[in-house]
């Protein structure tokens with residue numbers, strides 16, 4: 689049984705304010721547009737196939753827009769959202785609250801130092817690896 693999107697992502701509804709200009713009365717207002725944010729899960733459920741693993745490896749967080757239309761706050765007419773994008777890869781969205789960054793800030797605020805990358809020191813090779821080969825016999 690193949691996994692579906694819900695097995696790869698956690699879903700979270702999200703309202704994002706966007707300014708749109710009404711195509712009829714030309715007035716601009718801010719509208720709360722509903723999206724679904726799909727965040728990649730930390731790991732795949734047990735029993736995932738090779739195909740699922742490949743799909744999961746390529747998967748990225750994204751936002752799926754639920755609203756196609758808004759109702760103008762000035763004239764009350766409905767108009768289509770003048771944007772072709774109903775799906776956005778999360779990191780394309782400038783100004784998007786970045787959860788990783790948020791977590792770093794939280795850990796910084798709690799006095800937890802961010803994990804430093806281990807210094808790149810190579811341990812000395814044991815003698816048996818550096819000893820001259822006596823050749824094939």
Ligand SMILES: [Zn+2]
Nearest residue numbers: 710713760763
């Ligand atoms: Zn209008």
